[in-house]
Structures are given as C-alpha cells and as structure tokens.
Amino acid sequence: MPGTETDLLARVITGDRGAFDSIMRAQEDRVFSVCLRILGDRDNALDATQETFLTVFRKAGQFKGDSALGTWIYRIAVNTCYDQIRKSARRPTESLPDHLEPPDASAEDAIDAAGLRPEIERALAGLPPEFRAAVVLSDLEGMSLPETAHVLGIPLGTVKSRVFRGRRLLAERLGNQTAP
Amino acid sequence: MHDHDLDLIAALADGSLDDQTEARARVESCEVCRVEFEAQVSVLAALATIEPLRMTELEKAALHRDLWTELRNEPANEGSTTPWWYRLSYAAAGLFVVVGLVAVANQLGGSGDAGGQAETFTEASGPLGDGAEGVAEAPREEDGAQSTGTTTAGDASAETTPDFETLAAETREGELPAAERAVATAGQAECLSAAGLVEHELKGTVERDRTYLIAVPAGVDLDADTPVSFVDADTCEVVHVEE
Numbered sequence: 001m002p003g004t005e006t007d008l009l010a011r012v013i014t015g016d017r018g019a020f021d022s023i024m025r026a027q028e029d030r031v032f033s034v035c036l037r038i039l040g041d042r043d044n045a046l047d048a049t050q051e052t053f054l055t056v057f058r059k060a061g062q063f064k065g066d067s068a069l070g071t072w073i074y075r076i077a078v079n080t081c082y083d084q085i086r087k088s089a090r091r092p093t094e095s096l097p098d099h100l101e102p103p104d105a106s107a108e109d110a111i112d113a114a115g116l117r118p119e120i121e122r123a124l125a126g127l128p129p130e131f132r133a134a135v136v137l138s139d140l141e142g143m144s145l146p147e148t149a150h151v152l153g154i155p156l157g158t159v160k161s162r163v164f165r166g167r168r169l170l171a172e173r174l175g176n177q178t179a180p
Numbered sequence: 181m182h183d184h185d186l187d188l189i190a191a192l193a194d195g196s197l198d199d200q201t202e203a204r205a206r207v208e209s210c211e212v213c214r215v216e217f218e219a220q221v222s223v224l225a226a227l228a229t230i231e232p233l234r235m236t237e238l239e240k241a242a243l244h245r246d247l248w249t250e251l252r253n254e255p256a257n258e259g260s261t262t263p264w265w266y267r268l269s270y271a272a273a274g275l276f277v278v279v280g281l282v283a284v285a286n287q288l289g290g291s292g293d294a295g296g297q298a299e300t301f302t303e304a305s306g307p308l309g310d311g312a313e314g315v316a317e318a319p320r321e322e323d324g325a326q327s328t329g330t331t332t333a334g335d336a337s338a339e340t341t342p343d344f345e346t347l348a349a350e351t352r353e354g355e356l357p358a359a360e361r362a363v364a365t366a367g368q369a370e371c372l373s374a375a376g377l378v379e380h381e382l383k384g385t386v387e388r389d390r391t392y393l394i395a396v397p398a399g400v401d402l403d404a405d406t407p408v409s410f411v412d413a414d415t416c417e418v419v420h421v422e423e
Contacts (some may be wrong), residue, residue, distance in 0.1 A: 171219035
C-alpha cells in the first residue's frame with residue numbers, strides 16, 4: 001500500500017476528518033460509477049455510495065493492508081450493492097431508463113451524444129448481478145482479473161468464467177449492433 | 181470448448197495475453213472459437229463507447245453533507261485505538277464529577293452556604309488538572325439542580341437558538357438585513373470544511389447569540405431551492421442543515 005494511503009488511513013483511525021475527506025474525494029467517483037453500474041438506479045447508487053464511505057470510516061481500523069486501499073473500498077462498495085439488491089428483492093433493471101441519467105440537461109445531452117450507450121447500458125443492466133459486477137469491474141473499471149476476484153471475494157477462475165459469460169450474454173442482447 | 185479455451189479467447193480479446201500464439205492458433209482452427217472471439221471483441225468495443233459515470237456537483241455536495249451529518253452523530257470509529265490511560269482519564273473525570281456532586285448535595289443539605297460550596301468544589305478539582313476541571317465546572321454553574329452539566333449547557337443554548345429556517349429563507353431571498361451580517365474571514369471559510377460542509381462556500385455570517393456562518397453549495401446561484409446551512413463560528417459545528 002502506498003505510504004500516503006497508509007498515512008491517510010492512520011489519520012482516519014484517530015478521527016482526522018480531513019484525511020477521510022481526502023480518501024473520499026479520491027475514490028467517490030469510481031465508487032459511485034461501480035454502484036450505478038451494478039444497481040442500475042441513480043438514487044440507489046448514491047445511497048450505496050454514502051453507505052460505502054460510512055462503512056469505510058467505521059471499519060478503517062480493520063483494514064489489513066493486504067490490498068490497495070481502493071480495492072478494499074470497492075469490495076465494500078460491491079458488498080453494499082449486493083445488500084441493496086437483496087433487500088430490494090427485485091431486479092434493479094426495471095427502473096434503469098428513468099434513473100440512470102443525472103437530473104440535469106447538460107448530462108442528458110452527453111448521453112444522447114454517446115449514440116449506442118443507452119442500448120449498451122440496458123443490456124448491461126439486464127445481466128445477472130454476479131455477471132454484471134464482474135464485467136463492470138474488469139471491462140469498464142479496468143481492474144485486472146486478480147483484482148476483480150479480490151473485490152468480489154471469489155476465486156480467479158470464477159471471475160474469468162463470469163467475465164467471459166457476461167460478455168457473451170451482452171453480445172446476444174446487443175444483437176446485430178455488436179455481435180458478429 | 182474447454183474452460184481453458186474460453187479463458188484464452190477472453191484474454192486474447194481483451195489484450196491481456198503476453199503470448200498470443202496458442203490463442204491465435206485456437207481461434208484460427210476452430211469455427212466456434214472464432215465466433216466466440218469475435219463476439220467478445222465486439223462487446224469490448226461497445227463497452228469502450230460508454231461514457232464514464234460521474235456524480236453531479238450537487239450530488240457530491242449532498243453526499244458530503246449527508247455523510248458528515250451522519251458521522252457527526254457517531255462516537256469514534258471502530259478502529260479507534262484510544263490509549264488505555266486516556267480512557268482512564270475519562271473515567272477519573274467522571275468519577276470526580278460524581279464525587280463533586282455528592283459533596284455539593286451534602287453542602288446544600290447542610291448550611292446552604294453557596295460560597296462555601298463553590299470553594300470546596302474548586303479545591304477538590306485541583307489534583308486532576310485542567311481537563312478534569314473543565315468537566316467539573318458545569319455542575320457548579322447550574323447550582324446542583326441537574327445530575328450532569330452537559331444537559332444544562334444544551335438546554336441553555338436551546339433557549340436562545342435562532343430561528344434558522346427563517347434565516348435560511350431570508351438568505352435565499354437576499355433579505356437578510358445587512359446590519360445582521362458581518363464580513364466573513366478566511367479562517368471562517370476553513371471552518372466549513374472542518375464542519376464537514378465540503379463543496380460549500382461561505383455566504384456570510386449572521387450575529388445572534390453567537391456568530392453563525394452561512395454556507396451554501398459552492399458555485400450555485402441562490403434561489404428558492406438552494407439549501408442553506410449554518411455553522412457555529414466558534415466550534416465549527418453544523419447547527420442547521422438543509423437538504
């Protein structure tokens with residue numbers, strides 16, 4: 001773990017709010033992105049992001065340093081999202097079209113400009129949660145397969161299988177737009 | 181196809197293979213493998229077109245505000261490693277308060293000499309040092325009427341708490357009387373961060389029973405929907421926060 005992360009977390013443990021704020025600012029966008037991709041709903045993703053950082057603050061003393069701080073935070077984020085999915089007891093994809101976009105016009109313009117994006121987002125949101133999480137972390141967030149396995153808390157072989165099958169399902173759902 | 185083939189095809193598609201020889205050979209010799217490979221490549225190309233997802237500045241401001249509001253109401257985090265001697269000092273101070281209260285109660289029940297009570301209380305607080313004296317002072321001020329000092333301090337401030345909702349409305353409408361405002365200092369701006377109101381800017385201060393800082397989300401023009409928060413300028417604690 002980089003020295004700055006060690007120092008920051010040590011300061012968080014002693015109650016240093018500035019240190020915690022630095023960690024949060026460095027990770028919040030990526031945590032939110034992961035949560036939104038997994039949950040498919042903007043409000044739920046914001047709730048999960050907040051819950052993630054509350055957990056990070058509360059459990060800062062439990063971080064063992066056997067991975068990057070970011071990896072540990074993403075693992076908390078993914079588990080928080082899974083908890084939300086379990087609690088909601090329904091597939092989160094139902095509300096995707098209404099809530100994925102931020103509520104301001106400039107961002108909606110950016111989405112329109114992305115062309116294929118809405119179809120891809122819907123196809124992604126339609127994947128089973130465990131496949132979606134693997135594809136999101138590996139192919140969208142750019143994590144290595146071992147890092148993805150660590151975040152998801154599953155064996156490397158399982159991650160490889162989920163990524164492959166997740167992509168295959170996406171190809172089927174995207175049909176002629178992307179499949180060969 | 182075996183799992184090994186799937187792993188090879190996936191890795192070839194995302195470019196994570198150092199040596200692509202075996203994977204290339206497999207794809208070229210097996211029609212099913214080739215179709216799988218092309219499907220993987222096309223999906224990765226599609227995923228690459230997706231824009232990054234980000235919070236808006238308003239969402240970030242709300243996240244930070246809500247998070248710090250939540251954390252402010254919590255005790256130290258689980259990982260806190262407060263030294264034993266430090267915890268012991270709290271216990272000693274607490275014990276001292278109890279002993280002091282008993283002493284005060286005994287005095288009240290006897291001669292009723294208020295000056296003697298205070299003097300006795302102050303003398304007893306000496307050996308525990310400044311920190312313990314600070315804890316012991318509250319019961320002396322409330323004249324022994326309550327079991328703890330903090331309750332009275334809270335009640336006293338509650339009695340003079342300004343109407344923050346009205347102040348917030350006046351701030352939004354630009355109707356806060358100039359005479360009630362003071363020029364904010366650089367130190368007061370830092371107080372907002374200490375209070376957890378990051379992504380906020382200092383809009384001014386208002387003088388009531390004490391000085392309060394007026395905070396609004398940074399870069400946002402004031403309108404009827406702008407959330408306005410207030411921070412105690414002395415303690416840097418949020419005293420009123422709006423969604």
